[in-house]
Amino acid sequence: MADHVLVTGGAGYIGAHACKALKRAGFVPVAFDNLSTGWEGAVKFGPLARGDLMDRASIDAALAEWKPVAVMHFAALSLVGESMSDPGRYWRVNVGGALNLIEACVAAGVGQFVFSSTCATYGDQDGVVLNEDTPQRPINAYGASKLAIEQMLGNFGASHGLQSVIFRYFNVAGADPEGEVGERHEPETHLIPLMLDAIEGKRAALTLHGTDYATRDGTCLRDYVHVTDLADAHVRGLRWLQGGKGGRVFCLGTGTGYSVREVIDHARVVTNRAVPVVEGPRRAGDAAALVCGSARARDELGWTPERGLEAMIRDAWRWSQGGGF
Incomplete structure (x- = not known):
């Protein structure tokens, strides 16, 4: 029987492509999504678990039902401009939701976690090729919230053994070449x-x-990095954890x-x-x-x-x- 992977934001742009890549790799992706910005029509590669990261009970229920071997966490607010005008919402939803998810994983014994972070954690460092060793100095609440989650994962790794692969990536673009899923946001900002x-x-x-x-x-x-290439990296990150190689940060770009x-x-x-x-x-x-x-x-x-x-x-x-x- 194929292993299940819970994919938060699995009805969204990048999450849906990750679900396709997981299915192709032999997993059963379970899209965990409240459909506030995702699309039910994008859930084509496994079941949909309706839930909200701000509702711990819905996370617990999904983990209990599907018993995933790992979680891929994409769900987040991600509009830079909005994060500048309403930073509280980004701290509350992104960081609070991630904390609920991480604590639920620990409680359920899910020990492998792949996190969708961002180059926005670096801030404005012009003339520098950004890599895993570049100091992180976010200049907006979106980047700051993602950095906080990275630090949270480090804390839970030290205290509870939660193993995480963190991907900091750059501008994601394109669509599934087979045309099954693509990019759609309302409002569109990309x-x-x-x-x-x-x-x-x-x-x-x-x-x-x-x-x-x-x-x-x-x-x-x-x-700019193609969304299909990006999804492939996430499957490789999961395989990395399954191989017992421990927590790691990777930057993804061209x-x-x-x-x-x-x-x-x-x-x-x-x-x-x-x-x-x-x-x-x-x-x-x-x-x-x-x-x-x-x-x-x-x-x-x-x-x-x-x-x-x-x-x-x-x-x-x-x-x-x-x-x-």
Whole structure:
């Protein structure tokens, strides 16, 4: 009988892709989700356990019913701008929800935990390739809440033996190449789907949030990683824990940064369409440049991202043309 893995946020963008990767690897992914931002139509690879991380009883019930060998934790509030204007909500939901989940895992004897963290824990450190040894100095409540959860996992590892793999990753993009799941948020805040919406006329134009950054063309520079590659890394992280190798932190990215204007240029090539653009002010909490060093993931997990930026745009474009869920 296949082992179950509880995937919090399994009805969301990255969680659903992780569920597909888990199923392909021989696990039964159980999507634990309150569907506040996720989509029931994205739960295609295993059962859905309706629940909320702020409701400890619902977590306990899911762990008792499905008896997972591990948890993958994706569920979180993740809007940088909102975290700047309403930090209390991010501390309450992200940190409080994670604490409920971690304590429930300890109580249920679930000893393996894969955590979706973020490069936002590093803050604004321009001109530096960010890796696992880079000091963490978050500049917004979103990044600070994720860092707090990383520290919490360290505490529970020391006191209760909870083993965790922590992934700090960069801008996730693209869609499942087979078209079963893709990216959909309401409201949408991610560059590539916003850009494709503008191309299709679903919005008037793509807004450039700041054009005066100290980058090669004045727009923010980011490292983009394909969601399917990212999901593969999470399965590798679970295998790492199952192999008894202990807790570890890994950064996930391609090592190549693209500016917003460069992403737009690639989209024109992929779609053969113009991208309507307007210039706007900077957003609070945005770093100028975030680029990842993934040598540890390559050397220790055997993980190498296989899909570049144009593949990310092409898969996302195909998904958007197909109508979504």
